Amino acid sequence: MPQSQQQSRILANDPLTAEVFRLTVYSPEIAVAAAPGQFVMVQVSSSLDPLLRRPFSIHSRGADGSISLLFKVVGRGTALLAKARPGDKIDLLGPFGRGFDLSAAEKPVCLIGGGMGIAPLLFLAQELPGRKHALLGARNRDELAPLAKFFADIGCAVQLATDDGSLGHHGFIPDLLDEVLPDVSQVCTCGPSPMMRGVARKCRAAEVSCQVSLETHMACGMGACLGCAVPGRDGSYVHVCKEGPVFNSEELPWEL
The missing domain is CATH 3.40.50.80 (Nucleotide-binding domain of ferredoxin-NADP reductase (FNR) module)
Incomplete structure (x- = not known):
């Protein structure tokens, strides 16, 4: 499945607990291509510090072209991500990986x-x-x-x-x-x-x-x-x- 890189607009960054956040971004190209179980690579800062992207599973997909990511603040990268606000832009790359295969599912x-x-x-x-x-x-x-x-x-x-x-x-x-x-x-x-x-x-x-x-x-x-x-x-x-x-x-x- 093709990947794309998007400067995605943050729609919400909701704290669920003191450490866990649900980040929702408008990313229609990634949203339409994504399958359950896949992930995106997130550039957590607008600068090159930190240099490496962070991987996050796609938590949910909205009908409006949005996706949500669930993350816990465990280090500098996620601490920066927790400070993101609606209207900010964030660089996403994805979707990546092999997701869940439910082709044989017959019962619940x-x-x-x-x-x-x-x-x-x-x-x-x-x-x-x-x-x-x-x-x-x-x-x-x-x-x-x-x-x-x-x-x-x-x-x-x-x-x-x-x-x-x-x-x-x-x-x-x-x-x-x-x-x-x-x-x-x-x-x-x-x-x-x-x-x-x-x-x-x-x-x-x-x-x-x-x-x-x-x-x-x-x-x-x-x-x-x-x-x-x-x-x-x-x-x-x-x-x-x-x-x-x-x-x-x-x-x-x-x-x-």
């Missing part, structure tokens, strides 16, 4: 997101027809509640889990999966690797297809810098930015 699909891994799953939920389950987890209520509302608002059957028990199940997201597995044909997950391994293990036992969206550091988004290379099951290395970020869980050398 289950979306499983942990922490900021929830980011790409809303766009996927928007595009899926019919019923879908959303199992979402985070450290506490403050982090999870604003994100869960987006899924509930578009009709997902939402179940929640928090590490501290302040919202939903007190424990981990894979604990909730057994209940919905008999009802689904596909599971799509993004989040911490231990969580995704647990999800993939349960899916293999139930003979349900599982797709995982990996999160890695990357500098170019095109497979040139090799910064996002991870081991594949056949002993070779795959580039998360090109062959991924979405993989079938069976493509990865995880001990399930």
Whole structure:
């Protein structure tokens, strides 16, 4: 799918928590080309400092040619991005990567997101027809509640889990999966690797297809810098930015 570079106008930069923001930009060329699971490379400053772009999953797509990005302030680049205001311009490049493949989905699909891994799953939920389950987890209520509302608002059957028990199940997201597995044909997950391994293990036992969206550091988004290379099951290395970020869980050398 072709990529484009756009000077995109910021429509909103909404704080969901003290650290998490939802950035909405008008970027019609990228919006029309994007598929769930893909990402964009963002130049977070109008100068060359910081030099490298930052990768962000496409969180949602609007009918008005907009896309939204979900990000957490964890360093200098995202701190600069948090200061962006409506009307500012931001340089986007994308969309990149291989997204989710739902061509074989016959029954409802289950979306499983942990922490900021929830980011790409809303766009996927928007595009899926019919019923879908959303199992979402985070450290506490403050982090999870604003994100869960987006899924509930578009009709997902939402179940929640928090590490501290302040919202939903007190424990981990894979604990909730057994209940919905008999009802689904596909599971799509993004989040911490231990969580995704647990999800993939349960899916293999139930003979349900599982797709995982990996999160890695990357500098170019095109497979040139090799910064996002991870081991594949056949002993070779795959580039998360090109062959991924979405993989079938069976493509990865995880001990399930």
